[in-house]
Amino acid sequence: MGILKVRNLNKNFGGLKALNEINLDVEEGTVHAIIGPNGAGKSTLLNTFVGRLVPDTGEVNFDDQPLLNRQPYEINQMGVCRVFQTPEIFGELSLLDNVMIPTFAKRDGSFVLNGWGRMDRETDVNDQAEHVLEDVGLADQRNELANSLSRGDKRRLELAMCLVQAPRLLLLDEPTAGMSRADTNNTIDLLKRIGERGITKIVIEHDMHVVFSLAEKISVMAQGAVIVEGAPDEIKGDPKVQEAYLGGAHL
């Protein structure tokens, strides 16, 4: 069953066609990779899913409900969480607080005035947050400030902030960019492990090693349009992909 359906999506920036008649179907429980050269419109596409950008025409349906023209926090409350290309975290807060805040959002909704409770006595939220921090391997640093983390660890923290919400759709924008090979492999393992929980994932990635070890379906974008779509094996050999994306070089 398709959990995310994109129909005839268009977006122009001035004269530039950033998104050109995009159609996309993401099956529930799968990992769907979107690849393509810089400027192909991959991040723009994700932006329309999370309410950051309103397209000119077209439709996006998540679980048969329209996503467009909603506030970002409403979309998240529907079960969509995004990990950004540059980590968006609460730098001045501890790691534990960073993960507890999304947990509260999941439990209490987009606004609740809980001014009389105590952070350290919210045991259920505390436990969930601790558990997720262990999952991503950051439990030892739980009381440190998020800004003190390395770039790779910040990404893992941001991933933990999404995982703790147990989203139905996880959007990952280059989850391994700037990571060492060892960190990249750790992240792949982590993503595979959480794949077992049945979270649908859309991954934008430049690293083909990551794409081919994770994705079940790949859409290739170039100049705002989806040019090819298919299983990893089909994509590997497709001449159109090699032309657009790699300038003819072999994968």
Added chain:
Amino acid sequence: MLGLSRKDTTLLLIVLALVVLAPFLLNPFPEDSELARFNAGYPDLMQRFVIFGIFAMGFNILFGLTGYLSFGHAAFLGVGSYAGVWMMKLLTVNVVPAIIASVAVAGVFSLLIGYICLRRSGIYFSILTLAFAQMSFALAYSVLTPITAGETGLQLSLNDPRILGSSAVDGTIPATNFFGIAMRDGFEWAVGGWKFTFNFGYYLCAVIMLIAFYISIRIFRSPFGAMLRAVKSNQQRMNYTGINPKPYTLAAFVISGMYAGLAGGLMVAVDPLAGADRMFWTASGEVVLMTILGGAGTLVGPLLGAGVIKYFENIFSRLNEADLNQMFSGLPDGLQSAMVTVAQMFVGDGWLLTLGVMFMAVVIFLPGGIVEGGQRVAGWFRRKSGTEKSGKAAPAASAAE
């Protein structure tokens, strides 16, 4: 205790001890000594310490936690004052309805202004709040004169109805009171050369300040407090994490407006006169200075900042050339006059220069304010004792944190 962690309970008890013992602590010098001019233990000033403490504490909930710098908080204090005086004119000179009305009216007013101003952030938010406060000030001075009594200031009169109390007692305006205990009542205690004043108005303000402080601790430690810190840190992430930052910020704005209203209500409770100058932008600026000087985002910082600024305003501004000559009289003639000339710039009307220098020093060297200074000093001592007693004291010290 009271749902606080051990550390916070200790903090609350320390503040409790300080305000209860303030009449002693602020009057350390005997009456007839030369240093008596540095005594601050008289009712008027002690009341100001705790009232401005409440004002700064509330401001800190907005500025310290969410980072939204309001430059018009004095408007809420002024509105609270007017509401308080009106209660005393219409109902009774008992201060309880006046204080409740101050908080409520300031709350409604801040909801209105906050709703509009919070559509913008950063410098635009600050400018909007400043504009609203100056507008309120101008209105109080001109068009709203029937309500605010304009330039003369709103005060009690013999013709007020006071339907729950009496308009006049023995032909004079009755004194503001708390269920019969007059605010200006109190007693003095002379011991040796010392004279200590215990004023009922001060103690009422102090009790309310402690309650306000307790509420502020609860907010700081609550999930709501964490949300407010998240607003300061990254609103974008909040949004994409399923939280709407707007109502959280507005709630913080209204709570801090109510604190300001409470401060305004207490001001008229101890001295039933409300003037428009309380809403002037310098008054809004003062609370910003208090909070930053003490340490924005810390629990006790705003209290300390308010205390320091009010102390300088009232004590340093009273010193004059004769006082300085007396203070430096032990020095040789030439040196004495040189010292007096230099020191004179910093006292009397020049107290603002002292404040300015102090403020600059704090912002440059101690961005965390007086509280950070205290922490650094405590850190030095801890390290020192740790090396002297070699190891054994160090774990105990870190456990105490």
